Amino acid sequence: MVHLAVPLYLASASPRRRELLTQLGYHFEVISVQVPEVREAGEAPVDYVQRLARQKAAAGLHACGGHGAVLGADTIVVLGERVLEKPKDKADALAMLTALSGQTHVVMTAVALASPQGMALRLVCTDVTFRTVSEAEMQDYWSTGEPCDKAGAYGIQGRAGKFVKRIEGSYSAVVGLPLLETDELLQDLLQQQAG
Numbered sequence: 001m002v003h004l005a006v007p008l009y010l011a012s013a014s015p016r017r018r019e020l021l022t023q024l025g026y027h028f029e030v031i032s033v034q035v036p037e038v039r040e041a042g043e044a045p046v047d048y049v050q051r052l053a054r055q056k057a058a059a060g061l062h063a064c065g066g067h068g069a070v071l072g073a074d075t076i077v078v079l080g081e082r083v084l085e086k087p088k089d090k091a092d093a094l095a096m097l098t099a100l101s102g103q104t105h106v107v108m109t110a111v112a113l114a115s116p117q118g119m120a121l122r123l124v125c126t127d128v129t130f131r132t133v134s135e136a137e138m139q140d141y142w143s144t145g146e147p148c149d150k151a152g153a154y155g156i157q158g159r160a161g162k163f164v165k166r167i168e169g170s171y172s173a174v175v176g177l178p179l180l181e182t183d184e185l186l187q188d189l190l191q192q193q194a195g
């Protein structure tokens with residue numbers, strides 16, 4: 001178990017992010033932050049996902065009184081010009097899955113680390129290609145309950161794994177926290193603290 005010189009926090013309500021960070025072997029605690037996820041007019045998807053990750057990390061650092069290192073992350077699904085976040089309801093989820101069927105989209109995950117040393121960030125973009133998904137499969141998938149809290153209305157780590165024909169990039173980033181890049185951020189901080 002790796003301990004930083006200051007407490008490490010994960011500013012996230014996502015159980016997937018918690019599991020992924022646990023995989024890296026750092027000791028951390030979860031804190032809750034409230035950051036409204038609203039894209040500004042004309043804001044590019046790459047800017048939006050990075051802004052949210054930074055805001056979550058910054059809100060977490062504020063919540064722990066500035067004494068700690070705080071990870072915040074955000075994941076969006078980008079299909080052409082469209083940004084697909086968590087579906088509002090069944091119709092929204094089915095519309096997203098219909099749009100993703102037979103197409104390649106980009107999953108963007110930004111992870112930010114806020115600490116007294118400043119803010120560091122990594123952006124990871126992964127191409128995911130879906131096979132054609134039938135209307136009946138989408139209906140079935142909705143009834144599993146999986147789509148409702150996930151960007152693009154699917155979880156690659158769950159039943160939607162069978163829709164994925166190809167992935168080019170980081171699997172853990174698609175699930176919500178890129179392991180390699182998150183570890184790099186934390187290792188950089190450990191080195192700064194040692195130096």
Ligand SMILES: Cc1cn([C@H]2C[C@H](O)[C@@H](COP(=O)(O)OP(=O)(O)OP(=O)(O)O)O2)c(=O)[nH]c1=O
Nearest residue numbers: 012013014074075150151154155156174175176
């Ligand atoms: C594309 C995809 C997304 N997701 C999840 C990752 C994120 O938890 C979620 C996108 O929503 P986010 O707003 O990034 O995160 P969140 O609200 O779940 O958690 P937080 O408290 O950290 O803001 O979608 C999967 O679990 N599997 C997938 O294949």
